[in-house]
Amino acid sequence: MIRRDFLKNMTIMGVAVAAPVAIAEAAENRATVTDLSTTLLKGRISSAGKGVAGVAVTDGINVVLSSANGNYELLSNKTTQFVYVSLPSGYEFPHENSITRFFRTIDHSKSSFVSDFELKKLSLSDDKHTFIVWGDPQIQTKRDAELLVSQSAPDLKEVVDSYRDKVPVHGIGCGDLVWDKFNLFPDYKKAIALSGVPFFNVIGNHDMDLEARTDEGSTRTFREHFGPTYYSFNRGKIHYVVLDDVFFMGVAKRYMGYIGENQLQWLEQDLKQVPAGATVVVSLHIPTNTGQHARNKDTTPELGGVVVNRQRLYDVLKPYQVHFMSAHTHFNEVWIEDNMTEHNHGTVCGAWWTGPICGDGTPSGYGVYEVEGDKISWYYKATGHPKTHQLRIYPVGKHKDYPQEACINVWNYDKNWHLEWFADGRPMGKPEQRTAYDPWAHEMFMGAEKPNPRGWVEPNLTDHLFFVKPDASVKVIKVNATDPFGNVYTESLNLNA
Template sequence: MEKRRSFLKSIALLGTALSVPTALFAERKSFSPVLKDAMVSGKVTDQGKGIPGVPVTDGFTIVTTDHQGSFELQRDPRSEFIYLTKPSGYEFTHQSGIAQFYKPIAAGDYNFSLKKLGKDDDEHVFVVWADPQIQTDADAQNILTQAGPDLVKLKASYPTGTLIHGICAGDIVWDQFRLFKDYKNSISQSDIPFFQVIGNHDMDLDVRTDDLSARTFKQNFGPSYYSYNRGKIHYIALDDVFFLGTGRRYIGYLTENQLHWLEQDLSHVPLGTTVVLTLHIPTNTGQKRRYGLKEDDIANVVSNREQLYQILKPYQSYILSGHTHFNEHIVEGNRHEIVHGAICGAWWSGPVCYDGTPKGYGVYEVKGNQLSWYYKSIGKEKEHQIRVYDRGNKARPGQVVANVWNWDASWEVKWKEDGVLKGTMTQFSGKDPMAIDLYEGAVKPQEQPWVEPILTDHLFYANPSTVAKSVEVIATDRFGQVFTARIDL
């Protein structure tokens, strides 16, 4: 943890220089000179018939196909791909689990063939994996034997033919690009198409600027920002890891190129649409408040998030992120951010993240423009949503403590003593007792001794009587789903 704190402190020292990133990275009203041979054209078809109105982009400019499905695009000299925003009602094609919606500029052929779904896609499911973060062959075995099979089992729990896709919220590997193949093998087990966003550990660090830092990621997964549609939902992926050009230093920041592209993208989306946006670094967390900090840690939140919020304001937006290895919900008006616990838990060194959230992932069920969700702990059933600690715990000795890791302020958490309902548990910010036992101290966990438990808001306590024999915790989420957990005292 000391190494991590030193790193974060060094990042924080850059705050004065980077507190107004727009001063460093000024808005570009015009881009590089247009190349003479920069006009590209193609067609988007379904069984040879053109599909009109499909957005096509080079990552800088967006055009739409005409009534015959054809498009022409004056590409930017810096563009690396021609890709489209898949319309609702069409299949997500994939290769070894990696969604296919793009063509490298070098391909020369920019025709796209789509296939109509055989069913309505207003109802579908998607999962969010955050931070697989595999660094060693042992980590690769873990993701292949734990996370991959868990996803296979989850898919089998839904009726045959259910439309399911996946999103990986970054830090696919831990700087070891040779292990991208193991990630691909893990997701291909379930035959679910996955869309990826880039994390800070997926960046090339041997380049001089952020513009070049996604080189290997793009070779494996395509563009680092893009959009697609399924049913009534518009999905967006963005790259918010900004490499500072030295060491391993980065900040959470969205470039003008992306914000300009996003404005174009959303101009094709009706106001009020439900938008699901995935990026790696959270736009915001509660860490500044929990730790009483004067400033945000600019390596762990998006420094220019207000500009993003302004663009998203006309939409019902869900921002899905990872990076932190803890689970948290932040709800403000029509914007709901969900920071996901990690697939790897505490970097494959223990069964829980350092806020006590089990290693796992988010599962989202979509009906029309409405989302519901739950957190799926790897190796556990869907009902595993609470962990209860007896009075001997180190977080609040003498009291019973519950960790309800997917909690947000709309949940209701009650408790029973010996079968008798006693009322609402008291929410508090503290450290998870299991995380304390597993991770607190300079020598544990053995694999990653710098891991330490952190403060979290999703803890609750109750004071049972001295003669109580058992306590049951009953948590009801915002969708009316009821979860319980019981402990004998």
């Protein structure tokens, strides 16, 4: 079995050794009698002393809207933990050191619980705004945490500062904030706090309590740090939704990509307030779908690699223009089909902090999204590089499978990009797209002995590679890559260097 197969089966076969211990631990969690009676949730949504009407309030099961004077009432089951609002457009996102505070923990000891939410109007319009998506910081050791704080966080702050005072900015932590080490959550919080902007966080498979006996129990520590695992908010004309698509099976390290009926029913209620045709941004950790199984020539996707009931989610979202923000895979991929675009992000940690790139050659980094009205444009920000760093050219002979050709990696490529290459200034047309390994990733990660440490890391086949075959007399090749928004990125390579 090659190590790719080993990694693929970590969520399926690889639990065999761990399962007896985990099951034994789960058996020790004795059931307690749960009070299933109700608590009346009520309060007021206000701003500068005036009630704010039409704000969605939820306990994660039902959704109600605040009245004309800002009041709300909601009868809630005592098994719920939070009452929270879908923060409305035109208002600031309240946060404490970048952890957005849109929720209150319910005290179920009495028959009613009062929670008021005070909103503050933005000083500028949010029809234009920017958001940033951090996928898989995935810190496991203090060394990882130090790199996150000393390298990734300052890069993030520099990007935020370039927008600050011009447009509102928020962040999305797209899961695997840590790598099973909950004592490092404060390090993650320290890193995002350096940005000074509010972050909304997504639970990943490495943010779960592995000793839990159910999926619900696996989110306990995450909820203590960040609040609800699914919720929504609004900015400008965009409706944002965060979902928990990591379904924990009750055995350590075993999970699948799945969205339960409770979330789907909640989402249907939440979207009743969103007009058809609007743009909806849905953030979740495991991608709804990728092309990786096809690249690997597998018949079906991995159980833990995509959302298995994604079609049910697509059906709910059919009336909208949807952008999915996902992470998990440690490669970068953008796919577009009908009303949906999925941005599966390269990671903040690269290939688990073993070098400056992911398994597909994408630099460690994150996504930056610029919003104007209901339109979204985007680029990938490589940590430590300028915004213009959007492709890499490898010289002839660098790719082991195509030694007579130069190789080009355009990591944020989608079908709406346009590529053209030049030989000593002469236009040569479009490079040929192929599925292959990125040469640098292959060099760094292929083989049981590397990288050191974490030798199980492997390169990923990717289809954002392009090839050209210059004549022997050519001295310089140049590539122009035009993104879907008309931005032209250029790289040149001197073949005699």
